Amino acid sequence: KNQVEQSPQSLIILEGKNCTLQCNYTVSPFSNLRWYKQDTGRGPVSLTIMTFSENTKSNGRYTATLDADTKQSSLHITASQLSDSASYICVVSDWTNAGKSTFGDGTTLTVKP
Amino acid sequence: NAGVTQTPKFQVLKTGQSMTLQCAQDMNHEYMSWYRQDPGMGLRLIHYSVGAGITDQGEVPNGYNVSRSTTEDFPLRLLSAAPSQTSVYFCASSASQGARSTEAFFGQGTRLTVV
Numbered sequence: 689k690n691q692v693e694q695s696p697q698s699l700i701i702l703e704g705k706n707c708t709l710q711c712n713y714t715v716s717p718f719s720n721l722r723w724y725k726q727d728t729g730r731g732p733v734s735l736t737i738m739t740f741s742e743n744t745k746s747n748g749r750y751t752a753t754l755d756a757d758t759k760q761s762s763l764h765i766t767a768s769q770l771s772d773s774a775s776y777i778c779v780v781s782d783w784t785n786a787g788k789s790t791f792g793d794g795t796t797l798t799v800k801p
Numbered sequence: 802n803a804g805v806t807q808t809p810k811f812q813v814l815k816t817g818q819s820m821t822l823q824c825a826q827d828m829n830h831e832y833m834s835w836y837r838q839d840p841g842m843g844l845r846l847i848h849y850s851v852g853a854g855i856t857d858q859g860e861v862p863n864g865y866n867v868s869r870s871t872t873e874d875f876p877l878r879l880l881s882a883a884p885s886q887t888s889v890y891f892c893a894s895s896a897s898q899g900a901r902s903t904e905a906f907f908g909q910g911t912r913l914t915v916v
Binding site: 722729730731732733734737777779788789791792793794 | 805836842843844845846849859860891893903904905906907908909910
């Protein structure tokens with residue numbers, strides 16, 4: 689069964705600090721991995737999408753890494769801001785055209801002043 | 802460009818009532834899907850469609866029906882609402898899935914309470 693596990697479940701950091709969120713998956717055959725940001729009461733918004741051949745992708749202060757061999761991804765947030773407080777969701781898709789993506793339960797990040 | 806539009810944003814139903822959650826997208830996306838998100842939990846796939854006239858079940862389809870008569874619209878019907886269906890429902894669309902998967906665009910959600 690395809691699974692996506694995220695850690696930590698929740699995280700509290702001070703404004704200006706960096707943090708790293710983890711995503712481990714067992715989805716096979718792997719197609720791509722996406723990170724989404726979900727603000728409270730809103731729908732998820734895409735941050736990055738990475739395919740098998742990509743190791744790193746950045747979107748402003750967000751940098752995602754992918755190790756397809758170990759089936760791990762991380763999302764690094766640099767110089768955190770209060771607006772980064774949200775849930776961050778890791779989503780992995782398989783290679784079949786049915787494309788039933790597997791969602792992680794998310795990491796809730798709280799940035800405090 | 803509206804993206805993905807869901808209506809209503811909030812709804813309260815009595816047990817046993819039926820209703821339809823509306824979802825429309827204006828990006829000409831082939832793939833649309835419905836998810837539910839319970840408090841503190843991740844999104845779970847209810848039903849999805851890979852194109853007009855084609856639908857299939859996701860992870861938690863019981864109690865829900867869908868249809869896809871046009872590319873733009875993908876309504877979700879609750880046949881006989883139960884308190885266990887109290888949740889936030891998200892509709893999403895993307896240009897493609899699977900081998901050619903692209904990012905998904907989500908609606909703002911419908912917060913449903915069944916009493």
